[in-house]
Amino acid sequence: MNTITKTLIATAIAGFATAPLAAESGNAPSPYQKHDGTWISLNGTVESVKPDSFMLDYGKGSIIVEMDDWDWYSEGTALKAGDKVTVYGDVDDDIFEVTSIEANSVYVDGLNSFFFASANDEETPWRTATFVPSAETTIQGTVQSVKDRELTLDTGDGTLTINTLTMSYNPLDKDGFQQVEKGDRISVMGQMDPAFFGNREFNAKSIITISDDSQQEQNS
Numbered sequence: 001m002n003t004i005t006k007t008l009i010a011t012a013i014a015g016f017a018t019a020p021l022a023a024e025s026g027n028a029p030s031p032y033q034k035h036d037g038t039w040i041s042l043n044g045t046v047e048s049v050k051p052d053s054f055m056l057d058y059g060k061g062s063i064i065v066e067m068d069d070w071d072w073y074s075e076g077t078a079l080k081a082g083d084k085v086t087v088y089g090d091v092d093d094d095i096f097e098v099t100s101i102e103a104n105s106v107y108v109d110g111l112n113s114f115f116f117a118s119a120n121d122e123e124t125p126w127r128t129a130t131f132v133p134s135a136e137t138t139i140q141g142t143v144q145s146v147k148d149r150e151l152t153l154d155t156g157d158g159t160l161t162i163n164t165l166t167m168s169y170n171p172l173d174k175d176g177f178q179q180v181e182k183g184d185r186i187s188v189m190g191q192m193d194p195a196f197f198g199n200r201e202f203n204a205k206s207i208i209t210i211s212d213d214s215q216q217e218q219n220s
Contacts, residue, residue, distance in 0.1 A: 153202075189206045
């Protein structure tokens, strides 16, 4: 059994073990009941957007999400009122200020993309991918090459061919917000082709852009 197969199966077992923890991190607790500095993830809808923050409706109320240390005009211009998002960050409960969330990253559902407070946050370990070859799962890595409706993904343990013909749109073309290119770090949800042990082809259902190589070049 080759290295990539061993790694994927082993990490899948770990992923099943941690799944209940992930399920508990959603919207159950109110952010106003959390202590200052507590890590939190919160789903909701963007109510309004300002240059350094936005208001999030999380279903049981609203809270300010601060993004004051972001390169806001390059990252935040894609965010609009009505967007469905997941915010990851720390509760900021200063005694002299209104409770808010200091965002480390924001996932925008309609754009299939993450936006980060800094380049360092793009390397955080919580996005570790796990999957079982025969089940629908998620993998991540860096795009090595793109050709037609396929891309080659470097997972760190080897490479996989990602087939996007199974998606409802083409993430590899020049249309729309998401334009996956060589050098991008992405997370792919889908299922391995039945010929996994021969062709290493993964049929994508959705692709999330973790970091955009072209955007990094503009900011450097």
